[in-house]
Amino acid sequence: MTAQGLRIAGFGFRSEATLESLAQAQDQLIDRYGAIDKLAAARSMLPLVEELGRLRNIEVIAVADAELPTVTTLTHSAQSLQARGTGSVAEAVALLAAGPGATLLGPRLMSADRQATIAVAEGNNQ
Structure with a gap:
């Protein structure tokens, strides 16, 4: 854990995203x-993020x-907003x-192939 608090990276991605899309974004x-x-994902998007977490030994x-x-x-x-009801x-x-x-810590970043986004938040949960 960082001195400031726990840093958790959240993912969003299109159905066409690959493990490489997520890894590059991370x-x-x-x-x-x-x-x-830690990594985080919406339940409907969990399997691909869990695979990345396993490969990189990071809890999801x-x-x-x-x-x-x-x-x-x-x-x-x-x-x-249309698909998920949130801006990101x-x-x-x-x-x-x-x-x-x-x-x-800042706005989301996009993978090079534009299939995945990632953002990091700092807090003290989990």
């Missing part, structure tokens, strides 16, 4: 913000899909998994 996030403590937290619209995000993607699945997942009072 590497980009770590390059920008440093180490992360599941977030209820129904909670996504309850979070205010920095990014306001029209596609994400990655940002919403990170904030929900990090717990009450969590803050985003």
Whole structure:
């Protein structure tokens, strides 16, 4: 755990996303913000993130899909709003998994192939 609090990376991605899409997005996030403590995903998107967690030996937290619209995000993607009720699945997942009072370290990042997004929130949950 970092001195500031637990850093949790949340994912959002299209159905076409691959494990490589998620891994590249995570590497980009770590390059920008440093180490992360856990990964998180909406329950409906969990299997691919769990696979990445197993490969990288990082615990994965599941977030209820129904909670996504309850979070205010920095990014306001029209596609994400229509599909999931939130401006950014990655940002919403990170904030929900990090717990009450969590803050985003910045807006979501997108994988090079544009199939996955990732955001990191800092909090003291889990």
